[in-house]
Structures are given as structure tokens and as C-alpha cells.
Amino acid sequence: MYGCWFDHVKGWMQMAGKENFFYITYEELQQDLRGSVVRICKFLGKELNDEEIDSVVKHASFNVMKENKMSNFTLIPENFLDKSKGALMRKGISGDWKNHFTVAQSEYFDKVYQEKMKDLSVKFPWHEA
Numbered sequence: 141m142y143g144c145w146f147d148h149v150k151g152w153m154q155m156a157g158k159e160n161f162f163y164i165t166y167e168e169l170q171q172d173l174r175g176s177v178v179r180i181c182k183f184l185g186k187e188l189n190d191e192e193i194d195s196v197v198k199h200a201s202f203n204v205m206k207e208n209k210m211s212n213f214t215l216i217p218e219n220f221l222d223k224s225k226g227a228l229m230r231k232g233i234s235g236d237w238k239n240h241f242t243v244a245q246s247e248y249f250d251k252v253y254q255e256k257m258k259d260l261s262v263k264f265p266w267h268e269a
Contacts, residue, residue, distance in 0.1 A: 146256040153262045167234050167265040173197050202232030234266075 142148075155161035162183045169176050177196045181188055188196070198204060205211040206229045213221055213228040221228065230236065241249065 146253075150257070150260055153260055156262050165265055169200075170232075170234060173200060202229070205229065206232065 152161075152163065156163065162180065164176055164180070174193065174197050177188075177193055177200065181193075199208075206227075209215050211229075214223070238246075
């Protein structure tokens with residue numbers, strides 16, 4: 141329904157380095173949500189006071205977003221997202237896939253990832269893992 145993740149990412153990453161393009165990874169948000177909000181504000185040329193930043197951080201936290209129907213995909217019709225198989229937003233941690241993939245699935249994904257992303261010059265945090 142949403143297309144190919146690889147094509148989506150490669151399409152956007154062609155913009156990397158342009159002054160009107162900002163990207164951030166989930167891992168960066170997890171490591172320092174407040175600092176990430178400040179970086180985003182700076183990119184947008186928007187100054188927020190500490191109280192406003194605190195509010196953004198609160199509402200952008202995983203636990204709050206997981207309960208928010210506007211961000212947790214619970215409003216998506218069943219014919220687009222089978223909610224009987226679980227929630228879209230699970231734990232809010234990076235690397236939990238290791239608890240769900242078999243060794244064979246992990247190896248297959250690595251092979252597909254390497255093939256699909258071989259021409260991408262941008263390195264993501266998980267490349268160092």
C-alpha cells in the first residue's frame with residue numbers, strides 16, 4: 141500500500157546535503173529527543189522557549205504517540221492494516237527485530253538490503269552496528 145521502503149529512502153536521500161533538506165533517524169531521536177527537537181527548530185528557523193520545547197518532547201515521546209490515535213494507525217481501516225496481528229507501534233526501541241527474525245531471515249534481509257542500497261552513499265547509524 142505504501143510502496144517500497146528502499147525506493148522511498150533512496151529517493152529522499154538524493155536530497156541529502158541540500159540546504160532545504162533535513163533528515164533524522166529514529167535512533168537519533170531515541171538517543172536525544174530534546175536535542176533533536178532543538179536541531180529541527182534550528183533547521184526551520186523557529187525559536188521555542190524551554191516550556192514549548194518540553195511540550196514538543198512530551199508529545200513526541202513514544203509512549204504518548206503510541207496512545208495517540210492520530211499517530212498510532214488505529215484509525216486506519218482494517219482492510220489496510222490487519223490489527224489482529226499486533227499494533228504498528230510495539231516497544232519503541234531499536235534493534236528489537238533481533239527478537240523476531242530467525243537467523244535465516246536476518247541473513248536474507250541483510251542480502252536484500254545490501255543489494256537494494258548499494259548505490260546509496262549515505263550511511264545510517266545501523267551501518268556501524
